[in-house]
Amino acid sequence: MRQTLRLFALLLRGYVRDRTALFFSLVVPLMLMVIFGYLNLGDFGKVTVAVDDQAKNASSAQFLQILRGVETLQVSEVPTDQALTKLRRTELDMLVVIPSDFVIALARPGQTVPQIVVYGDDARPQQVAVGRQIVSQIIDRLSFAVTQTAPVVAVKEETVQGVRLRYVDFLVPGILGVNIMQLAIFSVAFALVADKQRGVLRRIMATPVRVTSLLTAHVLTRLVIAAGQVAVLLLVALVLFNVTIVGGLAPLVVVALLGTILFLTIGFALAGWATTENQVPAIAQLITLPQFFFSGVFFSKNAAPELIRPVTNVLPLTLLNDALREISVQGASLWDVRTQILGLLIWTALGFILAVRLFRFEKF
Amino acid sequence: MTPIVQVTDLRKRYGDIEAVRGISFFVEPGEVFGLLGPNGAGKTTTVEILEGLRKADGGHATVAGVDVFADPAGVKRRIGVQLQSSAFPDNLTARETVRFFAACYDVEVDELALLRQVELEERAGQSQSKLSGGQRQRLSIATALVNQPQILFLDEPTTGLDPQARRNLWELIRSIRARGTTVFLTTHYLDEAEILCDRVAIMEEGDIVALDPPRKLIDDLLARGFTKPVLQQKANLEDVFLDLTGHELHEV
Numbered sequence: 001m002r003q004t005l006r007l008f009a010l011l012l013r014g015y016v017r018d019r020t021a022l023f024f025s026l027v028v029p030l031m032l033m034v035i036f037g038y039l040n041l042g043d044f045g046k047v048t049v050a051v052d053d054q055a056k057n058a059s060s061a062q063f064l065q066i067l068r069g070v071e072t073l074q075v076s077e078v079p080t081d082q083a084l085t086k087l088r089r090t091e092l093d094m095l096v097v098i099p100s101d102f103v104i105a106l107a108r109p110g111q112t113v114p115q116i117v118v119y120g121d122d123a124r125p126q127q128v129a130v131g132r133q134i135v136s137q138i139i140d141r142l143s144f145a146v147t148q149t150a151p152v153v154a155v156k157e158e159t160v161q162g163v164r165l166r167y168v169d170f171l172v173p174g175i176l177g178v179n180i181m182q183l184a185i186f187s188v189a190f191a192l193v194a195d196k197q198r199g200v201l202r203r204i205m206a207t208p209v210r211v212t213s214l215l216t217a218h219v220l221t222r223l224v225i226a227a228g229q230v231a232v233l234l235l236v237a238l239v240l241f242n243v244t245i246v247g248g249l250a251p252l253v254v255v256a257l258l259g260t261i262l263f264l265t266i267g268f269a270l271a272g273w274a275t276t277e278n279q280v281p282a283i284a285q286l287i288t289l290p291q292f293f294f295s296g297v298f299f300s301k302n303a304a305p306e307l308i309r310p311v312t313n314v315l316p317l318t319l320l321n322d323a324l325r326e327i328s329v330q331g332a333s334l335w336d337v338r339t340q341i342l343g344l345l346i347w348t349a350l351g352f353i354l355a356v357r358l359f360r361f362e363k364f
Numbered sequence: 365m366t367p368i369v370q371v372t373d374l375r376k377r378y379g380d381i382e383a384v385r386g387i388s389f390f391v392e393p394g395e396v397f398g399l400l401g402p403n404g405a406g407k408t409t410t411v412e413i414l415e416g417l418r419k420a421d422g423g424h425a426t427v428a429g430v431d432v433f434a435d436p437a438g439v440k441r442r443i444g445v446q447l448q449s450s451a452f453p454d455n456l457t458a459r460e461t462v463r464f465f466a467a468c469y470d471v472e473v474d475e476l477a478l479l480r481q482v483e484l485e486e487r488a489g490q491s492q493s494k495l496s497g498g499q500r501q502r503l504s505i506a507t508a509l510v511n512q513p514q515i516l517f518l519d520e521p522t523t524g525l526d527p528q529a530r531r532n533l534w535e536l537i538r539s540i541r542a543r544g545t546t547v548f549l550t551t552h553y554l555d556e557a558e559i560l561c562d563r564v565a566i567m568e569e570g571d572i573v574a575l576d577p578p579r580k581l582i583d584d585l586l587a588r589g590f591t592k593p594v595l596q597q598k599a600n601l602e603d604v605f606l607d608l609t610g611h612e613l614h615e616v
Contacts, residue, residue: 002470003467003468003470006463006466006467007464007467007468010453010456010460010463010464010467011453013455013456013460014453014454014455014456014460015455017455018454018455191454194454195451195453195454198450198451199447199449199450199451200450200451200452200453200454202417202447202450203447203450203451203452204453204468205417206415206416206417206440206445206447206450207440207465207468207469208437208440208441208468208469208470209467209468209469209470214468
């Protein structure tokens with residue numbers, strides 16, 4: 001125990017002195033969170049609509065007025081040719097052209113009805129879809145008013161989440177998860193493979209040091225750094241983005257540390273397998289990159305193609321993110337996320353077996 | 365006196381290569397023993413077996429009274445080692461490096477006193493990675509002394525050092541020996557062996573081909589009627605270099 005603590009104190013000191021390592025474990029995660037927090041990727045924003053009113057009559061004025069009244073839309077009047085240029089530059093989401101024969105009136109059977117043309121920016125399909133929807137709804141309502149028929153079905157819109165979920169609320173647990181993964185895998189794999197290559201491990205193993213002491217000291221060092229990372233990220237989330245951790249900090253930290261241990265075992269396995277430092281980033285990326293995208297870090301885990309979802313849903317980072325998110329957003333307790341915790345423990349056991357098989361301090 | 369190292373019929377093979385072919389020798393307590401030989405002669409393999417880092421295929425070896433094969437950890441506790449091509453943990457100062465190894469042996473040491481012993485006291489707070497080659501070798505010796513070993517193994521300690529740093533290290537090795545510590549070193553520099561060693565074993569392709577004090581090996585050679593084909597120069601370029609740059613510690 002005393003030996004472990006002495007080694008731990010020195011390893012930690014060395015780690016903290018390493019500016020590059022510190023940059024990657026504290027500054028990069030922070031940058032990720034601040035950038036994505038402000039980018040507000042999940043925020044839909046407004047749909048910018050240009051209207052070219054070629055009719056200039058009472059009907060078109062009425063239509064335009066209703067359009068302007070819709071909160072989601074930001075409406076401006078722009079001639080078609082100018083608007084099309086803006087559309088191509090993606091400065092606009094949509095262009096609505098009201099034809100000169102536009103009129104809201106009953107049509108005689110066989111008469112051609114005026115056609116509103118809607119152009120959309122393909123780069124923002126979601127916004128365009130919503131815009132089109134709104135335009136057709138307005139037309140429908142105007143038509144109903146004229147034809148004096150009532151809709152046969154009504155839709156009442158409600159959100160599923162009790163509290164309104166902002167993107168940052170969704171993002172913060174994901175950022176925590178992904179950084180825990182990166183820190184644990186990269187910091188162990190890079191440091192130990194470098195030690196192996198440079199003969200540091202050989203030199204250490206020429207002493208009667210207890211391998212468990214050395215190993216524990218390495219793990220403790222990473223746990224402290226991970227705890228520091230989680231603390232910094234949470235502080236920024238709470239202060240800068242007003243994120244509320246509904247389920248409380250304690251269960252969140254417990255799950256975060258469980259996740260750290262899980263990814264540490266993978267880091268050790270990787271460090272055991274790799275013989276040169278060049279192999280580390282390749283394999284580490286192979287492990288982390290799919291999880292980066294499919295484990296619900298920046299957007300829902302359901303963004304993964306349906307075919308691979310059975311796999312992506314049980315990836316270590318998916319389980320970790322799910323647990324963190326349920327605690328932080330939905331106020332789940334540790335007992336509520338027991339399935340994910342069980343999953344994390346199973347992965348940890350697998351990682352541990354792999355690490356023990358691949359990593360041998362005595363070998364160097 | 366009982367030998368501090370006793371090796372009997374030691375064997376080691378790597379695949380088809382017989383790296384060590386049944387060598388036997390002993391080392392007396394308090395002497396500087398040199399294992400000489402060209403690269404690939406089996407010196408490092410022999411030393412690493414004695415240090416408990418490698419398993420032998422056959423034979424018997426005791427170091428400081430401990431059976432190396434039965435209790436490698438016991439050997440490691442009693443010896444000090446300096447390995448070829450090894451390094452220290454990153455981002456530690458010289459003093460912390462010594463402390464790290466003291467922790468590895470689970471002993472308390474006066475780090476500064478140890479650093480003073482290898483003339484690195486002023487470098488105590490400096491990052492070990494910023495030390496010069498000679499300073500790093502001296503630090504390496506300091507880390508090998510944390511457990512007050514009965515015997516110190518040095519594997520090619522002066523390889524890659526400039527002439528002054530070499531001479532400096534020789535002084536250090538002499539002072540360690542003067543304190544009663546046995547020194548077991550490997551080298552491929554014959555001048556080093558001649559100056560430092562009480563006895564040398566010459567290895568060639570896994571065998572010991574000669575084992576005696578350097579002076580005796582030379583006398584035996586002369587007795588066999590050996591003469592050097594060219595006249596020995598009164599001085600060589602190394603003497604010029606040392607004369608111009610001085611024998612004292614000049615490293616920065």
